[in-house]
Amino acid sequence: MMPSKPEIVIVGSLAFDDVATPFAARKNALGGSVSFACAAASFFSRCGMVAVAGADFSRASLNKLKRFGIDLSGLKIAKGKTFRWSGVYEKDFNNRRTLSTKLNVFESFRPELPAKYRRSPFLFLANIAPALQAHVMEQVDAPRFVMVDTMDLWINTARSDLLKLIKKVDLLLLNDSEARHLSGAHHLVTAARRLLKLGPRYLIIKKGEHGSMLISRENIFLLPAFPVDNVIDPTGAGDAFAGGFIGYLAARKNLFDSTMRKAGPQALSALRQAMIYGTITASFAVEAFSIDRLSALTPRDVNMRAAEFLRMVKT
Amino acid sequence: MMPSKPEIVIVGSLAFDDVATPFAARKNALGGSVSFACAAASFFSRCGMVAVAGADFSRASLNKLKRFGIDLSGLKIAKGKTFRWSGVYEKDFNNRRTLSTKLNVFESFRPELPAKYRRSPFLFLANIAPALQAHVMEQVDAPRFVMVDTMDLWINTARSDLLKLIKKVDLLLLNDSEARHLSGAHHLVTAARRLLKLGPRYLIIKKGEHGSMLISRENIFLLPAFPVDNVIDPTGAGDAFAGGFIGYLAARKNLFDSTMRKAGPQALSALRQAMIYGTITASFAVEAFSIDRLSALTPRDVNMRAAEFLRMVKT
Numbered sequence: 001m002m003p004s005k006p007e008i009v010i011v012g013s014l015a016f017d018d019v020a021t022p023f024a025a026r027k028n029a030l031g032g033s034v035s036f037a038c039a040a041a042s043f044f045s046r047c048g049m050v051a052v053a054g055a056d057f058s059r060a061s062l063n064k065l066k067r068f069g070i071d072l073s074g075l076k077i078a079k080g081k082t083f084r085w086s087g088v089y090e091k092d093f094n095n096r097r098t099l100s101t102k103l104n105v106f107e108s109f110r111p112e113l114p115a116k117y118r119r120s121p122f123l124f125l126a127n128i129a130p131a132l133q134a135h136v137m138e139q140v141d142a143p144r145f146v147m148v149d150t151m152d153l154w155i156n157t158a159r160s161d162l163l164k165l166i167k168k169v170d171l172l173l174l175n176d177s178e179a180r181h182l183s184g185a186h187h188l189v190t191a192a193r194r195l196l197k198l199g200p201r202y203l204i205i206k207k208g209e210h211g212s213m214l215i216s217r218e219n220i221f222l223l224p225a226f227p228v229d230n231v232i233d234p235t236g237a238g239d240a241f242a243g244g245f246i247g248y249l250a251a252r253k254n255l256f257d258s259t260m261r262k263a264g265p266q267a268l269s270a271l272r273q274a275m276i277y278g279t280i281t282a283s284f285a286v287e288a289f290s291i292d293r294l295s296a297l298t299p300r301d302v303n304m305r306a307a308e309f310l311r312m313v314k315t
Numbered sequence: 316m317m318p319s320k321p322e323i324v325i326v327g328s329l330a331f332d333d334v335a336t337p338f339a340a341r342k343n344a345l346g347g348s349v350s351f352a353c354a355a356a357s358f359f360s361r362c363g364m365v366a367v368a369g370a371d372f373s374r375a376s377l378n379k380l381k382r383f384g385i386d387l388s389g390l391k392i393a394k395g396k397t398f399r400w401s402g403v404y405e406k407d408f409n410n411r412r413t414l415s416t417k418l419n420v421f422e423s424f425r426p427e428l429p430a431k432y433r434r435s436p437f438l439f440l441a442n443i444a445p446a447l448q449a450h451v452m453e454q455v456d457a458p459r460f461v462m463v464d465t466m467d468l469w470i471n472t473a474r475s476d477l478l479k480l481i482k483k484v485d486l487l488l489l490n491d492s493e494a495r496h497l498s499g500a501h502h503l504v505t506a507a508r509r510l511l512k513l514g515p516r517y518l519i520i521k522k523g524e525h526g527s528m529l530i531s532r533e534n535i536f537l538l539p540a541f542p543v544d545n546v547i548d549p550t551g552a553g554d555a556f557a558g559g560f561i562g563y564l565a566a567r568k569n570l571f572d573s574t575m576r577k578a579g580p581q582a583l584s585a586l587r588q589a590m591i592y593g594t595i596t597a598s599f600a601v602e603a604f605s606i607d608r609l610s611a612l613t614p615r616d617v618n619m620r621a622a623e624f625l626r627m628v629k630t
Contacts, residue, residue: 092501186407189542210525211539222539222627224526227504272630312535313630315587 006048006071007250009117010037010243011136012126012149013106014051014075018086019235019289021093026233029290030061032083033126033149036236039294040243040281041124042068043302045250047243048117050074050136054082054105064295073114078105093209093234113139122250124242125169127151130161137168144253147171147246148200149238155182167199173242175206188213189220202271204245206238214275219268223275226283226309233289237282240294244281248274276313280306321363321386322565324432325352325558326451327441327464328421329366329390333401334550334604336408341548344605345376347398348441348464351551354609355558355596356439357383358617360565362558363432365389365451369397369420379610388429393420408524408549428454437565439557440484442466445476452483459568462486462561463515464553470497482514488557490521503528504535517586519560521553529590534583538590541598541624548604552597555609559596563589591628595621 012033019026034051041047048071053061057077065072083106086099111132121144125133133148140146146169154162155178162182166172172195176188183191192203192215205213211224252270280302287293327348334341349366356362363386368376372392380387398421401414426447436459440448448463455461461484469477470493477497481487487510491503498506507518507530520528526539563585570582595617602608 187542187544187546189544207525210522213542220542220627222542223630224537224539227502227528227535227537229502229504231502276630310630312537313628315538315591315625315628 005116005118005120007045007120007253008041008122008124008246009048009050009074009113009120009136009140010034010041010124010126010246011050011074011111011133012037012124012128012239013083014049014053014057015083015085015106017235017290018084018099019233020088021233022089022091024232024289026289029235030064031085031236031290033236033239035065035291036239036285036294037124037126037243037246038065038070039068039291040240040278040285041247041250042070043244043281043297043299044247044277045122046071047247048074048114048120050111050113050117052076052078052105052109052111054078054080057082064291067295074111074117076112078108080105082106087235089234093231096234111136121145121253122246123147124246125149126239126242127154130154130158130165134161134165137165145170145246145249147173147242149173149242150178150182152178152181163198169200171202171204172198172200173204173206173238175208175238179203179205189215192220204275206241208234208237212241212275212279214271216268221272221275223272223279224313226279226305226312228283228286231286234286235289236291237286240285241278241282243278245274245278247281248277276306276309277302280309283309320431320433320435322360322435322568323356323362323437323439323561324365324389324428324435324451324455325349325356325362325439325441325561326365326389326426326448327352327439327443327554328398329364329368329372330398330400330421332550332605333399333414334548335403336548337404337406339547339604341604344550345379346400346551346605348551348554350380350606351554351600351609352439352441352558352561353380353385354383354606355555355593355600356562356565357385358559358596358612358614359562359592360437361386362562363389363429363435365426365428365432367391367393367420367424367426369393369395372397379606382610389426389432391427393423395420397421402550404549408546411549426451436460436568437561438462439561440464440480441554441557442469445469445473445480449476449480452480460485460561460564462488462557464488464557465493465497467493467496478513484515486517486519487513487515488519488521488553490523490553494518494520504530507535519590521556523549523552527556527590527594529586531583536587536590538587538594539628541594541620541627543598543601546601549601550604551606552601555600556593556597558593560589560593562596563592591621591624592617595624598624
């Protein structure tokens with residue numbers, strides 16, 4: 001029997017992080033974009049992970065991921081060590097300084113999709129080199145929805161690869177400084193309009209504690225962040241947002257036609273709801289180091305906070 | 316015949332500003348909190364201004380204010396010169412540096428209300444010394460709604476006066492850094508909860524381009540800012556927000572009981588709508604120097620942008 005395909009495939013980095021904030025520190029925290037994104041997505045839809053880890057990737061870490069019901073058949077364990085990142089947050093979490101980056105096995109990562117992933121309808125290309133993101137896109141059969149994240153490094157060093165890729169995706173996800181950097185425009189609405197001309201049907205600009213914007217040619221949707229009282233570690237918030245977003249969207253996939261090109265009012269409403277759920281999974285992620293808070297969470301917790309948030313933003 | 320009372324009384328500063336931004340500069344711009352607040356409020360309700368200007372206050376400036384239908388019987392023209400402020404905005408408008416402040420006639424300002432203002436149901440005490448704000452409060456007869464703004468200077472130099480005053484007001488209006496400063500808490504929700512314990516029924520925290528929050532003991536309302544593409548001068552945005560807010564509220568005053576202490580669901584909804592209109596009048600104010608953009612505006616422009624904004628924030 002052919003094993004069932006996951007609803008979402010997420011490709012990105014898997015890492016061990018050493019993180020210090022003004023108030024606490026943690027070493028060897030399970031991190032990387034796929035950890036946060038798959039964990040968050042799993043509250044809504046079944047997720048397949050495409051990533052690489054080293055021989056030092058512990059059974060405990062594997063079990064943490066498995067408990068979310070994540071399909072790990074796309075996770076490759078390679079000879080060598082897992083990607084390691086170390087960073088420190090300054091006062092008020094407004095600035096993050098990277099202390100060290102050791103790519104290790106991630107340096108020669110060449111993502112290959114298990115056969116059953118190729119027909120998955122939703123694909124999230126988290127932040128890796130645009131050429132690798134393109135390589136993944138070539139392996140999927142007519143996905144309904146492809147979302148791509150990137151970072152300043154690729155805007156600087158692989159701009160033409162990135163521009164070629166985003167021509168073909170449905171949604172480009174960036175933070176505010178990346179949107180300004182890639183577009184060359186300071187004002188976010190101007191930046192967004194320029195970026196939409198590069199090809200994507202939708203754009204999400206993440207503004208951290210200040211919320212997020214969803215922009216299409218026809219519409220702008222503005223959403224504040226959920227006001228988290230006790231931020232422990234902002235690492236992974238953007239990936240947890242992305243995971244919750246695409247997870248919710250995949251759970252409502254019947255609202256979309258096969259190409260997303262003709263999203264009707266119901267699909268637009270689903271995109272807005274997906275932003276809300278992404279905001280909520282991100283708000284939980286920052287309440288602990290690593291994916292610890294997401295691990296302790298029930299779907300009821302997610303729904304309760306989403307309802308609370310909806311009351312806060314209802315006009 | 317007793318002249319009719321204005322629906323709102325606003326007391327604050329009247330000034331001539333010299334403003335420089337990275338892109339443009341203006342000298343002798345009509346400014347001060349009452350200019351922006353009364354102009355914005357006037358789109359919704361009749362507003363009486365309590366302020367002082369010097370003998371150099373030109374007829375042209377008076378006419379600018381009169382064209383909004385502002386009642387100027389509370390404006391005193393004193394011997395001497397009008398308050399002058401000069402400041403410069405740094406790149407991206409994120410920091411404002413004051414170059415000079417000449418209080419002039421404002422130094423000996425002692426606000427006295429014309430008799431007909433004393434029964435006005437809405438009162439906005441814009442940013443002046445807390446002792447003067449208290450002096451104004453003593454002159455009004457049982458207003459339905461008193462809103463007070465302040466600044467870091469008074470938190471530092473007149474804290475006990477300020478604390479005494481805010482015990483008696485319905486709504487305290489602050490920006491995010493002032494809320495942190497006055498409460499001693501970094502997280503805004505924690506800050507807000509502490510500030511509500513000081514007495515006000517409602518708190519609004521203004522976050523500039525990142526929107527605003529309305530907090531009461533029972534509720535939190537989060538609203539993004541309207542995304543202005545072409546900011547010319549952010550001076551007065553907070554006052555234009557406050558004016559639009561209280562102007563709209565005064566236009567729906569029948570939703571409130573005489574003390575605002577038992578605001579029902581309809582009143583809460585009106586407060587949220589008032590935040591939307593405050594956001595819109597502020598978004599126009601920053602599109603030009605001084606109150607120029609507000610002067611050129613029609614009620615239809617305000618309503619059109621409010622409708623556009625509502626579509627952007629609708630979940």
